[in-house]
Amino acid sequence: MSESIEFPDPNGSSSAWDNAQSRFLTHAEYAALLLARSLPATAAAAETSESETDAPARKRRRPAASSAEFSDALTPIQFKLPADLCRTLKLLSIQQNKSMSELVLEYLTTEQVIRPVWISSRKAS
Secondary structure, eight states: OOOOOOOOOTTSEEEEEETTTTEEEEHHHHHHHHHHHHHHHHHHHHHHHHHHHHSOOOOOOOOOOOGGGOOSOOOOOOOOOOHHHHHHHHHHHHHHTOOHHHHHHHHHHSSOOOOOOOOOOOOOO
16 A cells, blocks of 8 residues: 655745744745754864864874973972982982982983892991
């Protein structure tokens, strides 16, 4: 059993009342009105999708910063560190003739890793 769909006559009167003109709109006028109402939302959605595609690509993350990029004045700060790390920093500062602060800044701003250092002592007999 096949059904046929009958479209209304475009020039025929619809059930939509136009208060401004005090008359019923034709089917064609009503369809145009519905289309006009839906276009601003469609246009806004299209603008949004266009603006999202036109947006510049996100910047790539830069590699690790160097100590030269941090140029503000030094600020005193306190951290609790393991005792063996403090001893290692102290020994490295003596070996490299740098302050512990300079070493910490260097290790925080580069990819270098502090390896543990053991100090052995001998008793004098």
